[in-house]
Amino acid sequence: MTDYQGYTGLELPLPFLGKGAGGMGSKSRRNMIKIGILFMIVLALSSCEPLATSFDDVEDAEYFSAAHSSAVPDTFSVVRVMTWNIRFGAARLPWFGDACGNRVILSEEEIYSALQTVVDRINTIKPDVLLLQEVDLNAKRSGYIDELKWIMDRTWFNYAVYGSQWRAQFIPSDGLGRMEEGNVILSRWKISDARRIQLKLRDDQDKLTRYFYERCCMVTGRIEIPGVNNFYAVNIHASAFATDDTKQQHIVQFKEELDRIDRNGGWFVAGGDLNTLPPGSDTTDYCIQDMCPDESFHASGDDPMHKEGSNYEPERHWLDTIYSAYKCAVPPEDYINNQYRYFTHTTRGTHFWDRTLDYLFTNYQWVDNTVVTHQDATKESDHAPVSVIFKLPK
Numbered sequence: 001m002t003d004y005q006g007y008t009g010l011e012l013p014l015p016f017l018g019k020g021a022g023g024m025g026s027k028s029r030r031n032m033i034k035i036g037i038l039f040m041i042v043l044a045l046s047s048c049e050p051l052a053t054s055f056d057d058v059e060d061a062e063y064f065s066a067a068h069s070s071a072v073p074d075t076f077s078v079v080r081v082m083t084w085n086i087r088f089g090a091a092r093l094p095w096f097g098d099a100c101g102n103r104v105i106l107s108e109e110e111i112y113s114a115l116q117t118v119v120d121r122i123n124t125i126k127p128d129v130l131l132l133q134e135v136d137l138n139a140k141r142s143g144y145i146d147e148l149k150w151i152m153d154r155t156w157f158n159y160a161v162y163g164s165q166w167r168a169q170f171i172p173s174d175g176l177g178r179m180e181e182g183n184v185i186l187s188r189w190k191i192s193d194a195r196r197i198q199l200k201l202r203d204d205q206d207k208l209t210r211y212f213y214e215r216c217c218m219v220t221g222r223i224e225i226p227g228v229n230n231f232y233a234v235n236i237h238a239s240a241f242a243t244d245d246t247k248q249q250h251i252v253q254f255k256e257e258l259d260r261i262d263r264n265g266g267w268f269v270a271g272g273d274l275n276t277l278p279p280g281s282d283t284t285d286y287c288i289q290d291m292c293p294d295e296s297f298h299a300s301g302d303d304p305m306h307k308e309g310s311n312y313e314p315e316r317h318w319l320d321t322i323y324s325a326y327k328c329a330v331p332p333e334d335y336i337n338n339q340y341r342y343f344t345h346t347t348r349g350t351h352f353w354d355r356t357l358d359y360l361f362t363n364y365q366w367v368d369n370t371v372v373t374h375q376d377a378t379k380e381s382d383h384a385p386v387s388v389i390f391k392l393p394k
Contacts, residue, residue: 050169058195060194131272234268284316
């Protein structure tokens with residue numbers, strides 16, 4: 001489980017302290033923090049449960065059922081599928097981990113208010129199968145609210161499966177504390193054969209940071225719609241900030257899972273937040289747009305030259321093989337001709353969407369001209385939801 005062997009005493013690095021790291025104060029205070037981290041690690045090593053959870057390469061996902069079932073018609077020919085990164089119910093608030101924010105812990109009132117806007121949007125669009133990313137279950141940053149239960153209690157979904165992406169008893173950085181966040185597939189029908197698939201860990205971090213850092217994953221499950229055999233949903237949240245080949249490997253693993261389902265005669269709807277741009281995007285470098293007031297990029301002497309997660313230029317062709325093999329809900333020619341219409345994300349809390357990071361793919365059929373990028377959802381999250389109607393195979 002542990003992955004920080006070889007560190008001793010005050011040689012321990014501080015794990016992923018955010019923008020507050022440079023303003024922590026005196027060297028003695030920083031050393032005290034290091035000592036505190038070391039003390040917590042010693043306690044963790046002497047206990048049965050680690051501070052941060054590791055996962056098997058493939059394991060069962062967690063199953064959930066609604067407290068009260070909603071009726072579902074007996075026959076269906078199409079279903080609406082949607083993907084949405086809900087930013088753990090933080091809406092567009094200036095959280096420290098993105099958007100140049102300074103907030104770390106949000107209040108229950110702020111989270112409940114944001115979740116209500118998320119639920120209102122879901123109930124307006126009415127997807128039958130929903131892929132959600134960044135759903136908190138018991139995290140200090142979001143008031144220890146079980147966001148999955150809260151959403152299920154207020155929508156028509158009867159079933160859900162969950163794969164944890166970030167689970168820790170305590171994160172010794174910036175006051176984050178307890179963390180439990182992951183990816184969810186919600187469905188009006190029962191879900192079976194659900195799996196959590198571990199994605200590659202980042203290699204561009206020191207071992208201690210990586211121990212406490214998120215572990216990106218895919219969640220898959222078979223949607224048991226009457227009369228439809230071997231119909232699967234796949235939900236992925238790829239790395240956002242890796243500076244090595246981690247994100248590329250996540251995309252490779254995503255396609256491998258789609259290929260596996262397709263090869264075994266299954267049908268799928270698959271997608272999520274891939275954190276990269278569609279092929280043919282006009283703009284591929286967002287370092288200046290994403291730059292915080294105390295940062296500098298693209299100037300002589302800047303190190304790094306690019307902001308983590310903002311330069312997509314090396315990634316231009318990373319999605320080519322998926323687009324070649326399967327049908328994207330937004331046809332590539334439509335995207336090329338009107339990119340602005342399909343933008344789903346921005347890092348700036350008061351700005352409109354400026355790039356596309358969210359996708360839906362299938363190996364069967366979308367109903368023509370039914371994809372919608374819900375760009376009017378500007379207050380609920382830093383991502384816009386994407387929905388499309390899927391024609392069920394018989």
